[in-house]
Amino acid sequence: MEKPKLRSNFAPGSSRWAVRRAQWKALGLSDEDMEKPKIAVVNSSSELAICFSHLDDVAETVKQSVREAGGLPFEIRTTAPSDFIFCAGGGGGYILSSRDLIVNDIEVTVEGAQLDGMVCLSSCDKTPPAHLMAAARLDLPTILMVCGYQPSGEYQGEPMDIEEVFIRAADAERGSITTEEIGAMADNAVRGPGVCSGMGTANSMHVVTEALGMSLPGGAPVLANSSKMTEYARRTGERIVGMVLEDLRPRQILTPSAFHNAVAAVLASSGSINTVKHLQATATEGELDVDVFALFEQLSNTAPMLSAVRPNGNRSIEDFEAAGGARALLKQLEPILQPEALTVTGRTVRQNLAGFEVPDDEVIRPLDRPVSTEAPIVIMHGSLAPESAIVKLGARDAQRKRQFSGPAVVCGAGNDAMSAINDGRVKAGDVLVVRGGGLKGGPGMAGRASMVAFLLYAAGLENEVALVTDGQLSGLVNKGLVVGEVCPESAVGGPLALVRDGDRISIDVDTCTVDLDVDADELAARAAELGEPALPRARGYLHLYQRTVGPMSSGAVLGHETGARPR
Template identity: 60%
Template sequence: MYRSNYEPGTVRWATRRAQWRALGLTDEDMRKPKIAVVNSSSDLAICFSHLDAVAARVKEGIRAAGGLPFEIRTTAPSDFIHSAGHGGGYILSARDLIVNDIEVGVEGAQLDGMICLASCDKTAPAQLMAAGRLDVPTLLLACGYQPSGLFRGEHCDIEDVFLHACGTPGPALTDELTEMSEDAVRGPGVCAGMGTANSMHIVAEALGMALPGSTPVAANSPAMWRAADRAAERIVAMVEEDLRPRTVLTAAAVRNAVRVALSVGASINTIKHLQAVAAEAEVDVDVTALYGELGASTPLLSAVRPNGPHTIEQFDAAGGARAVLAQLSGLLELEARTVTGRTLGQDLADAVVADAEVIRPGDRPFSRDPLILVLRGSLTPLGGIVKLSVDEERPETFTGPARCFEGQEDALAALASGAIAAGDVVVVRGLGPRGRPGMGMASQIVFALDRAGLTGRVAVVTDGQLSGLVNRGIVVGEARPEAADGGPLALVRDGDTVHVDLPGRLCELRVPPAELAGRHAAAGRDHDERGWLSVYERTVRPLSEGATLRTT
């Protein structure tokens, strides 16, 4: 009945039985559905520090439901910890390493299903990608956000520490950062706010891959433990029903997820992650185009920090993802199936919005304009991404001379020396998935410009990755194609005129085509990567394809 079971008397059966008997398993155990509990536990970061306890609880629940759990470990990347090496190249690339970790553990052992413990930014998208690739019954369990602290009487979380650290170095700043970092994080879980982790947990529920009402959730809260118990019971039933991810991960589900991401002002990283999930599940959708197409008709129903005034705790108490889905139901494809075995419409039949000021109805949104914009034009022909906030005032257009840098470090040095001035368009290239490799962060230069009083007085265009939360001023990130793939960004020279038009969704390089035709791409930096990053560089596909790994 189960693919994990082999005919008694065969070599595979005998060797497995010998191994598993030594683990204390009985013949009765070995006949049960075998469920992987995918765990990215690590002592390196607080976001993963509670997962061993969650895994233990889930394994108990699987046993109680008649299944046999096996814990599968993966790498556990944390942006704030693992970005220290190789210019941040290990962050996005670790997403795909997790996918392959899961494949080895689950597909190699021919397990029957998996429940994935989702935590920091790259784990949830990686787990969804693995679900799409392997197509064995899968359920995502969001393991919660961390409690935040206070700094001199005001809310303070890890993102506040990061933003403050982009200020002018000196003893006063060091003292303030020391004080802030003492209390910014008060327990395990992912970053508070509508960053990539909480965004992807919500997206997982919108896709139908997490149980209704399970996202977001406070780490180690009673609600998280209840969700763990429900998930453990449900995954065994999903194996019995043979309910597979590709039944859930459809084009309709992806469109629903894009609607929800737009309605909560989600991280811009949801674009590439959703495209990667679609690629692995072989769903033919252009996610970048969907953000552009659906943005105009999708109201902003919540404004969680830093998009607006509310906290993730308030959003959770108001009903979370399920309440957003209910408020958006008139715009959703409700026939999409979910891991419950029902349709999305059926799942939402008894949904409750506990606070309509925090999660508003469609006729009274925080904004009718999207916070995530897709800009196209001669500089970003396949799209560049802009993330806005509800209340920030910024110019709608910007035209200025380019100041070009081959990486964030060069741009920061130029800013420190006074070489970047009001009116400039700061072009930071060579940070894309292949250019870094692994995709470098460009957020530090954005926030350093803000600290220097240049927000709104300069613009930034980069092929690098930006903060999953928000960016100050006019900032166009993830320019596609990236410079290393021959994108127009590689042809920009100091003094070239760059024009950005947010209402018109344009990002243009105003240089005559004949002049561009005679240029050679900027040299970029020399690569001397070995090991994993060299493998990633050779196999990564463009961002427009989700930056997944392919050899053909």
């Protein structure tokens, strides 16, 4: 059999061949090893966060499987961003910005060493999109290995997970529950490694990876450290060697059809709004002419909500997995998917789904019996958001308002807005405007926009006050009328910068509009008075991020500072 042509195999006798041989011989590798497909096992193991604490064992399983399949694995490390840990410094700006740090870290190592393929161990929120972006950028055979959700606990006989602790922390800040109570909730919330157990950003992105065809079927979601996950890791290590030998690359998989399927899966599962920018960033890195924002707008009319996992409803992530997870969701969606999209198996979505039966069609419903026919994620536009903004509604209820019009109460990101709520400056009928928390203004979408939303809930104002912000919202924000990620952001001169206390803001979810009801001449005068926008001072990595991050329309990708979303 003819040896595969691998980019990692340099010409014998060349300087690159000689110095690599010297290094690798010293590591104990044989002549035979150095001819094998060389696979990067991208690991974000960390002792800082429970969501990454189990990845070393996963990496060992994958590496052993790669060896058994005839490959040579090399474990490489990247930063391990956990939102709940990394939010402490930089005003929270390290959370989103860490995504792009991982992408560039992978490029430096995998491109620098000229490895042949990658298995990416995808865990907490920012690692799955970072791995997809790196795969799209480098276009090397790649599989994402979904590394599972954490088992959660109970408190006073009720389910308790870290997401509930995050939400209930707003009650503690207002004093409606005690420090001891929130502490007890925290102590009982997490029972093992893995990502948060609701349909927040992590599990939403795990579903996305399977819907895109970038992970093996049947692996999302999965309980971390379960026998099912271990077997999935073994099969992933085996398959990546086959992909390298077949030269099956991400850009053959990450097609417009794949993005269509992923957006349908997000809508059907009422996934996190953060999937929008992460999918757009992946398309941007893959140099694809795909407008993810437009896909969400288009598919909102045809992809109904088929499942309601917490915080969207009462179903647990364990229920969702038992009902077939992403594979069952895709099976129910099959009539509206683009089923000829290729996947990492080398087969199409249609072929992967052939013969599969949904184990529980109450947890994951068919198209003709959805949880809701109304879109759980709405892309907004208007004079206050000329480019875009996002509203997450989940399963809509009668109490949640679709239209809201009221006077603005304007606050800076984070503590300023929270003080305004606690001090009683925000009253029923107001529109709370929280600005300065965008990509460049944060920088890195810093600030505490999600905590502001949760504090409104804790104050009993969730259906009495609308929130409009250029900040990023947690995938858990699922109550009230919250308009997030307003673009362009205030820090670069977006209309949000011109809003003053008392200005009337009108929001209409049915028409997908958010408008500032102020005369154009008055706005022009305010803009002239403000002058050229000046970015807030940042240092270190956040300074580099602030200066080079592209707009939300391109997915907030570093190095894409100019240019609009492709049409």
